[in-house]
Amino acid sequence: MADEAGRAAASRAGAGIDARVKLVHVLVFGILLFVGRSGSSGAVLMATLVGFLVFVRLPKCALKLVLYYGALWLLGWVLSGSSGGGGILGTLALVVFLLRKLAPLLGLYYLFAHAIGVSELVRALSAWRFPRNVMVPLAVALRFFPTIGLEAGVIKDVLRLRGRPLTLLTLCRAPREMLEYAFVPFMMRCVQIADELSASAVARGIENPEPRTALHPLKLRARDGVYLGALAVSSAAVVACGQAL
Amino acid sequence: MNRTNEERSMLSVRDLATIGIFTAVMFALTMITGVVTGFVPVAYLLSPALFGVLAGPPFMLVVAKVRKPGCVFVPSVLIGLIWTFMGGWPVLVSMGVLGLVGEAIAVKTRYQSFAALVIVYILFVGGYYLGAIGPMYYLTDWYLSFSEGQAGYDPSFVQSVVDTAFGWASAVAIPATVAGAIVGSFFGKGLVRKHFKKAGIV
Numbered sequence: 325m326a327d328e329a330g331r332a333a334a335s336r337a338g339a340g341i342d343a344r345v346k347l348v349h350v351l352v353f354g355i356l357l358f359v360g361r362s363g364s365s366g367a368v369l370m371a372t373l374v375g376f377l378v379f380v381r382l383p384k385c386a387l388k389l390v391l392y393y394g395a396l397w398l399l400g401w402v403l404s405g406s407s408g409g410g411g412i413l414g415t416l417a418l419v420v421f422l423l424r425k426l427a428p429l430l431g432l433y434y435l436f437a438h439a440i441g442v443s444e445l446v447r448a449l450s451a452w453r454f455p456r457n458v459m460v461p462l463a464v465a466l467r468f469f470p471t472i473g474l475e476a477g478v479i480k481d482v483l484r485l486r487g488r489p490l491t492l493l494t495l496c497r498a499p500r501e502m503l504e505y506a507f508v509p510f511m512m513r514c515v516q517i518a519d520e521l522s523a524s525a526v527a528r529g530i531e532n533p534e535p536r537t538a539l540h541p542l543k544l545r546a547r548d549g550v551y552l553g554a555l556a557v558s559s560a561a562v563v564a565c566g567q568a569l
Numbered sequence: 570m571n572r573t574n575e576e577r578s579m580l581s582v583r584d585l586a587t588i589g590i591f592t593a594v595m596f597a598l599t600m601i602t603g604v605v606t607g608f609v610p611v612a613y614l615l616s617p618a619l620f621g622v623l624a625g626p627p628f629m630l631v632v633a634k635v636r637k638p639g640c641v642f643v644p645s646v647l648i649g650l651i652w653t654f655m656g657g658w659p660v661l662v663s664m665g666v667l668g669l670v671g672e673a674i675a676v677k678t679r680y681q682s683f684a685a686l687v688i689v690y691i692l693f694v695g696g697y698y699l700g701a702i703g704p705m706y707y708l709t710d711w712y713l714s715f716s717e718g719q720a721g722y723d724p725s726f727v728q729s730v731v732d733t734a735f736g737w738a739s740a741v742a743i744p745a746t747v748a749g750a751i752v753g754s755f756f757g758k759g760l761v762r763k764h765f766k767k768a769g770i771v
Contacts, residue, residue, distance in 0.1 A: 458646060461592055512629060514594060
């Protein structure tokens with residue numbers, strides 16, 4: 325039974341790595357992103373991030389990250405070569421450079437959004453004794469993100485059907501009215517969803533003072549130790565490359 | 570059953586769900602404004618001002634609907650926390666500190682004074698400005714040192730871009746952020762009074 329549960333957990337994205345370990349990874353790399361002062365430290369950060377994404381069974385995300393970084397590198401190289409260091413092309417080269425510097429953020433987003441489920445995150449934060457007043461709205465917010473696009477799309481369709489399409493042109497012509505037309509139904513819907521969600525959460529026993537139980541309890545295993553070791557080595561490499569300017 | 574004052578001042582599950590949902594909306598607005606303005610560094614400096622205008626209605630609605638300690642600080646911390654999970658830890662620090670100050674002001678006025686709420690909202694948007702734009706100053710310093718060894722970058726040009734972005738543009742961006750927050754708070758108050766109070770939602 326325990327083996328089956330373990331296998332099921334490992335087959336999901338995340339490779340069975342403890343959510344706390346992945347959160348530590350995101351935090352450490354987030355700090356390292358602003359520490360590295362050389363191009364090579366950024367490249368090492370990217371390379372190790374791609375490796376970690378493959379390890380946690382997110383090869384498509386790793387490929388997208390490589391393509392994004394590669395495209396920015398190529399564009400920056402072309403722009404800096406043809407601009408002579410000035411003019412509009414030079415400004416664009418600067419923009420591309422900053423985007424490339426911040427490209428690892430995309431990898432961290434993939435790691436956070438795709439390798440850590442909301443239930444896993446709540447369990448991890450519970451283990452770290454996060455207050456309920458932060459944990460519950462955080463879980464609600466993360467569950468609500470995909471709905472924002474859907475709700476906004478419905479409101480946009482309705483505005484179009486009523487002859488007031490939400491476009492850049494209509495927004496520039498009557499910004500206050502258009503924002504009001506878009507915001508009011510959207511926020512009304514949000515209030516309604518909040519009421520439904522809270523009723524559902526109460527029905528599921530969120531107000532129960534007893535400790536939460538979990539089908540797959542959090543437990544640090546050998547593979548988590550290996551992951552943390554690899555994280556420590558790659559972080560040291562990023563810092564070493566950053567110092568070697 | 571009579572509830573004690575302490576129970577009444579605690580955030581209920583409904584309050585937490587409301588805070589969570591509107592925090593998601595406000596976080597999405599930080600992303601949207603960042604992407605829309607992010608193509609040009611100078612315009613990116615104005616993204617908190619745009620965020621200030623757009624996030625006014627959800628912020629004012631949360632405060633008007635919840636009106637309990639935590640309705641300012643919790644969204645501030647949550648936005649910072651989600652940014653932190655994506656690498657943007659400075660946002661957590663700045664929004665956490667200014668959110669706490671804002672919460673203290675709001676509690677002092679019992680969430681009743683609109684003037685106090687405008688100040689609270691300016692602090693909220695200011696926290697986002699410090700966390701999202703602050704690292705750009707640091708990155709620019711890093712960029713200058715890095716570009717010295719790069720082919721294709723004229724150091725004087727790079728310096729001029731940086732001077733523009735962090736000279737006059739900053740002088741415009743900071744008052745623009747405050748102005749955006751003031752406009753957003755009035756816009757939010759107007760919408761809440763016109764639509765949500767009439768509908769009995771707040």
